Amino acid sequence: MSARAAEAWSKPPAVPETHYVSGLVYSDESVFADEKRRIFDRTWHLACHESEVPEPYDFRTVDYVGTPLLVVRGADRRIRTFFNVCPHRGAKIVHELSGNTKRFTCFYHLWSFDAVGACTDIPRQEGYQTVGLKKDDVGLREVRTEIHVGLVFVNLDDQATPLGQYLGKALDAFEGPMTAGKGLEVFHYNRAIIQSNWKAWQETNLDVYHEFMHVLLRRTQMTAAPLEDRKVTVHPNGHTSIAGLRAKYEYYKGMQSRDDRLALPTLRADDFIFGTVFPHVAVLARGTTMRIDVVTPLDAHRTLIEWRGLGVRGDSAEDRQARVRHHNQYWGPFGRNVPEDAYAAEAAEMGFGRGAARFQVIARDEGGSGQDDGMLRAFYGEWSRRTGRPAANPSNAPMA
Amino acid sequence: MTARNAQAWANPPRVPPSHFVSGWVYRDPAIYDAEQAKIFRRVWRFAAHESEMPEAGAYRTFVHACEPMMVVRETGDRFAGFIDRAGPAGARLLPGPAGQCRSTRGLRPCRTAAKWGFVFVTLDPEAPDLDSYLGDALDIFRDVFEGREFSYEVFHFHQAIVEANWKAWQETILDLYHEFMHVVLRRTQMPATAMTARSLRQHRNGHVSIGGLRALYGNYQAYRVRSEGEALPGLTPDDARFTPLFPDTTIIARGTVLRVDTVTPLGPHRTLVESRGLGIKGESPADRRMRIRHHNDYWGPLGRNVPEDAYAAEACERAFGRGAALFQTIARDEDGRGQDDCGLRAFYAEWSRRLGRPACAPTNADAISRGEQEGKP
Amino acid sequence: MTEQNVRELVYRSCLALDREDFDGFLALCDPALHYVVTAYSPEIRKEMTWMEQDLAGMKALLAMVPQHLRRTGSLHRHVSVYQVEAPASDGTIGALSSFLVTHTALDGGSRLFAVGHYHDRIAATGGRHLLKTRRAHLETRDLGIGLHIPI
Numbered sequence: 026m027s028a029r030a031a032e033a034w035s036k037p038p039a040v041p042e043t044h045y046v047s048g049l050v051y052s053d054e055s056v057f058a059d060e061k062r063r064i065f066d067r068t069w070h071l072a073c074h075e076s077e078v079p080e081p082y083d084f085r086t087v088d089y090v091g092t093p094l095l096v097v098r099g100a101d102r103r104i105r106t107f108f109n110v111c112p113h114r115g116a117k118i119v120h121e122l123s124g125n126t127k128r129f130t131c132f133y134h135l136w137s138f139d140a141v142g143a144c145t146d147i148p149r150q151e152g153y154q155t156v157g158l159k160k161d162d163v164g165l166r167e168v169r170t171e172i173h174v175g176l177v178f179v180n181l182d183d184q185a186t187p188l189g190q191y192l193g194k195a196l197d198a199f200e201g202p203m204t205a206g207k208g209l210e211v212f213h214y215n216r217a218i219i220q221s222n223w224k225a226w227q228e229t230n231l232d233v234y235h236e237f238m239h240v241l242l243r244r245t246q247m248t249a250a251p252l253e254d255r256k257v258t259v260h261p262n263g264h265t266s267i268a269g270l271r272a273k274y275e276y277y278k279g280m281q282s283r284d285d286r287l288a289l290p291t292l293r294a295d296d297f298i299f300g301t302v303f304p305h306v307a308v309l310a311r312g313t314t315m316r317i318d319v320v321t322p323l324d325a326h327r328t329l330i331e332w333r334g335l336g337v338r339g340d341s342a343e344d345r346q347a348r349v350r351h352h353n354q355y356w357g358p359f360g361r362n363v364p365e366d367a368y369a370a371e372a373a374e375m376g377f378g379r380g381a382a383r384f385q386v387i388a389r390d391e392g393g394s395g396q397d398d399g400m401l402r403a404f405y406g407e408w409s410r411r412t413g414r415p416a417a418n419p420s421n422a423p424m425a
Numbered sequence: 426m427t428a429r430n431a432q433a434w435a436n437p438p439r440v441p442p443s444h445f446v447s448g449w450v451y452r453d454p455a456i457y458d459a460e461q462a463k464i465f466r467r468v469w470r471f472a473a474h475e476s477e478m479p480e481a482g483a484y485r486t487f488v489h490a491c492e493p494m495m496v497v498r499e500t501g502d503r504f505a506g507f508i509d510r511a512g513p514a515g516a517r518l519l520p521g522p523a524g525q526c527r528s529t530r531g532l533r534p535c536r537t538a539a540k541w542g543f544v545f546v547t548l549d550p551e552a553p554d555l556d557s558y559l560g561d562a563l564d565i566f567r568d569v570f571e572g573r574e575f576s577y578e579v580f581h582f583h584q585a586i587v588e589a590n591w592k593a594w595q596e597t598i599l600d601l602y603h604e605f606m607h608v609v610l611r612r613t614q615m616p617a618t619a620m621t622a623r624s625l626r627q628h629r630n631g632h633v634s635i636g637g638l639r640a641l642y643g644n645y646q647a648y649r650v651r652s653e654g655e656a657l658p659g660l661t662p663d664d665a666r667f668t669p670l671f672p673d674t675t676i677i678a679r680g681t682v683l684r685v686d687t688v689t690p691l692g693p694h695r696t697l698v699e700s701r702g703l704g705i706k707g708e709s710p711a712d713r714r715m716r717i718r719h720h721n722d723y724w725g726p727l728g729r730n731v732p733e734d735a736y737a738a739e740a741c742e743r744a745f746g747r748g749a750a751l752f753q754t755i756a757r758d759e760d761g762r763g764q765d766d767c768g769l770r771a772f773y774a775e776w777s778r779r780l781g782r783p784a785c786a787p788t789n790a791d792a793i794s795r796g797e798q799e800g801k802p
Numbered sequence: 803m804t805e806q807n808v809r810e811l812v813y814r815s816c817l818a819l820d821r822e823d824f825d826g827f828l829a830l831c832d833p834a835l836h837y838v839v840t841a842y843s844p845e846i847r848k849e850m851t852w853m854e855q856d857l858a859g860m861k862a863l864l865a866m867v868p869q870h871l872r873r874t875g876s877l878h879r880h881v882s883v884y885q886v887e888a889p890a891s892d893g894t895i896g897a898l899s900s901f902l903v904t905h906t907a908l909d910g911g912s913r914l915f916a917v918g919h920y921h922d923r924i925a926a927t928g929g930r931h932l933l934k935t936r937r938a939h940l941e942t943r944d945l946g947i948g949l950h951i952p953i
């Protein structure tokens with residue numbers, strides 16, 4: 026058989042249900058509404074790295090699927106997060122992306138709040154005497170905030186499992202590189218809105234097989250170590266990690282092999298490890314530098330991606346320059362790796378966004394090694410569990 | 426207690442139900458549709474000022490209740506409003522926002538009436554007449570408009586699309602407490618009189634009028650003190666008073682100059698704001714220049730007042746538009762003076778009455794917690 | 803005369819990049835080329851370097867471009883040279899330019915892609931003007947999917 030007519034094209038692939046995904050997961054508006062409610066309102070979201078608020082009273086604002094958030098380091102050095110929303114008449118309070126202040130004053134009627142979310146001032150408060158409204162009643166909404174290996178996670182669900190338990194061992198491989206010595210700091214941040222469903226981006230971090238797409242990986246990665254050395258681990262709660270990848274950087278014209286002296290603690294310079302935290306975080310270490318992705322849907326077809334690059338806190342200028350270069354070669358917006366992934370995500374949207382593509386196949390099985398699709402299957406397994414819709418057939422009535 | 430967890434945040438404010446508003450009023454598409462049907466299609470809406478249609482056949486277009494509309498001067502002081510849609514495709518007949526129109530044949534007329542040169546229309550054949558709709562809401566402007574030998578004329582128009590729900594704009598007019606936001610008002614208005622000198626009056630049909638405000642224009646650098654000779658008849662130069670008419674029109678006077686604002690919803694999250702400045706027809710060029718300058722100081726698109734209001738409306742949209750903010754409090758009580766929230770309460774009381782839903786719990790009268798509302802269809 | 807030459811060099815470098823005539827672009831570069839793209843992040847309150855190359859590095863990178871999967875359509879640099887300084891003691895001349903880059907998709911739609919400044923130093927040796935250092939400082943920080951060639 027060769028090409029397929031309409032009827033054959035609409036038939037699910039002849040593989041087990043766990044091994045393919047329906048295009049409706051990208052395009053159905055009700056699926057997206059459920060994702061927001063059942064996934065993004067309940068899971069741990071990476072707000073920033075702790076080095077972005079290094080000092081007491083440093084703050085950072087972020088937008089999380091339509092919820093404006095304010096991350097602040099208190100006088101006690103603890104990092105807390107609040108809805109960046111005024112309890113008075115609902116205005117977004119802080120409009121700068123970052124800064125340092127002891128007092129957040131809402132521009133609208135000048136109500137003020139401190140770094141622990143308490144209301145400290147209401148101008149002409151006597152106007153509220155009749156109804157008895159007091160400062161104590163109008164604190165900010167605090168969002169659960171927990172830190173792991175320097176990453177500041179928040180959760181809109183007060184009942185969610187604690188972060189440590191949620192992550193399990195998913196980020197264990199990063200403990201050394203990210204926390205030994207002085208720890209890491211963010212030296213790079215950029216963001217882009219790409220025209221695709223959020224999952225299409227996250228798939229580029231879960232799909233090992235697509236290394237064929239990147240000339241950079243064909244040259245530096247596929248040749249560097251045997252495929253059998255790789256080991257995919259599927260963790261509880263839909264997280265994944267992979268080990269056993271290496272890179273021969275010098276195989277790509279214009280790049281040099283990396284010096285072991287610059288390797289992050291516990292890593293070799295040619296090591297490449299990465300992991301994903303369900304639903305939308307990816308953490309990647311290439312020997313000498315790290316990248317962190319955060320993928321946030323804006324709607325079903327538009328996605329905000331934030332990229333961070335990290336180096337060692339207290340690096341010499343020269344070492345930092347080398348790490349920045351290593352980071353940029355692959356991962357900067359002028360790099361040779363990441364722009365191709367964004368291309369792929371947008372191409373998938375062109376297929377799935379309006380229904381031309383019906384299914385994708387995630388059926389590779391190499392016993393958890395090589396280019397196994399196990400990470401994709403783990404992601405969609407968790408996705409199905411949380412949304413109550415099987416990814417292979419998500420328009421089925423939700424399972425309770 | 427200080428900050429609040431999710432559950433505490435979801436609890437309605439501990440004030441009477443008339444003193445807070447649910448965030449659903451800004452973002453529920455069903456509420457948006459109900460507003461169109463039960464408010465905008467029923468009320469009288471300011472269409473244009475007579476001076477914009479100087480002779481017979483002159484017209485002005487606008488959008489109202491999702492309909493393309495126009496109003497035309499027929500003869501003398503007779504104005505007629507129409508839905509500007511003709512032919513099977515319902516295309517707009519008129520080519521631009523203003524001009525001469527040859528014929529209104531084939532257009533569906535709507536009820537039209539004028540007061541003091543302000544032309545209003547309504548799409549509701551059953552609506553009470555304009556005078557009883559307005560009631561005594563415009564009384565504070567009686568001295569300005571009644572028994573004058575001259576007439577007013579529009580010298581300024583601009584419009585802007587604001588990324589916010591229409592009510593967030595209208596609130597910037599009804600909310601006196603937010604004068605803290607405007608440095609011009611902090612300097613010129615707050616020190617000008619005692620808070621108790623102000624008076625906020627609630628009128629029938631949700632209209633509100635505010636008087637007793639004054640301004641010390643010299644307190645803001647770059648502004649000039651306004652002199653007695655520059656004042657409009659019926660006003661002192663430092664006078665400020667205004668009437669927000671339910672739901673979408675406001676007439677404002679500042680001693681020497683007038684402004685009329687209308688707000689038109691374009692969707693739950695987009696709003697058209699139109700703003701007019703008015704002076705005296707036939708006044709000297711020097712007087713006109715003075716009035717334009719006074720108008721622009723506060724109200725022009727590069728003025729020091731109005732752009733801040735648009736900022737505020739959009740900042741509220743960011744919090745309410747996707748559901749982060751759940752309630753707003755409109756609980757200030759200063760006995761109808763000072764910075765009382767009674768204007769906001771009057772607006773939302775009328776809104777609730779017309780929609781048949783309380784603004785504090787508009788999606789389900791019994792369930793006001795967020796969790797329960799989420800279960801709605 | 804010199805000022806004219808400097809302007810011409812800046813414009814030609816942009817035309818060459820617009821056309822993706824990389825050899826043409828490299829021929830305008832001094833052997834001691836130092837090319838940097840920078841941007842400031844208010845998110846993290848830091849100056850960032852997004853690309854840094856010498857001539858050999860630039861040559862190698864550009865040679866690889868045809869093998870890459872990348873943004874379709876074309877970029878168009880609109881440049882105004884604002885300032886040309888007097889020659890410094892080492893004979894180089896500083897120039898400050900503004901750029902607006904538009905992207906035209908294959909379907910013909912164009913949109914603003916990036917804005918920023920070029921801070922250039924131009925070497926004038928042996929009667930030729932060559933680009934010695936360029937710092938392209940971006941105001942725009944959302945570059946969509948990113949790009950494979952210098953801005």
Ligand code: FES
Nearest residue numbers: 111113114131134
């Ligand atoms: S909305 Fe923030 S102080 Fe009023």
Ligand SMILES: [Fe+2]
Nearest residue numbers: 229235239366
């Ligand atoms: Fe990739």
Ligand SMILES: [Fe+2]
Nearest residue numbers: 597603607734
């Ligand atoms: Fe205002």
